[in-house]
Amino acid sequence: MQITEHREGPILVIAVEGRLDHAGAGTFQEYTVKHINDGVRSMVVDFTGTTFVASMGIRAIIVPSQEMSRAGGRFGLTGLSPQLRQLFEISGLMKVFNTYPTLADAVADGVWV
């Protein structure tokens, strides 16, 4: 798994390439939570390049989502493959997460701070 980041206006975009599995989950969670602790309040995770996500990966997405909500910021997800979307639906998380079809849709949302 590889994580890269860039800015789109007020949003910090975190792109995940490869497998968000048992091995990658801890790294992803630490990476995103550290940014929130450092003051980032608008974050979108882009899964366009993500080939696989396991339950540990889902857990690692829940943690920064909760941290961001506690911090009063906004956390969004984009680039979900049909399989990843299915995992979120199975786990009842589609209604918990802010998801966008594309990064452009996320950027166009007027909610970012």
Add this chain to the structure above:
Amino acid sequence: MPVETTLRLRNDFSALSALADATTNFLEEHQAGAEVVFAANLAIEELVTNIIKYGYDDEAAHEISVHLAKNADALHIRICDDGHEFNPFDQPEPDTSLPAEEREIGGLGIHFVRNMLDSCDYRREAGSNIVTVTKKL
């Protein structure tokens, strides 16, 4: 044409990524679609992680085998380990209606396997746990 392969690994988390690569390569070589590759990776990752984490009562090295068999209709995955008797499909379903922060995360992996695969079976035979899951093509 039916194709099959057997992959073997030790009970160590560091062996998981080579197992994932071997699984993906085998399935892509044999023209499995993205949905099948994802489901196979999910079943193997969740079930083998559980075995490594909870399956053994000693600190010794153990072998886990993963058998993949693909024919025109389905992919069959059979996972064998010599850990203590444990049926992963005999566990309570997680309550996915609870808010995310109140959930028990433990059961989520098996919940995914049940939902993303078409059949899930367990048997105990000659001191081994044998889990078989099937994904229709």
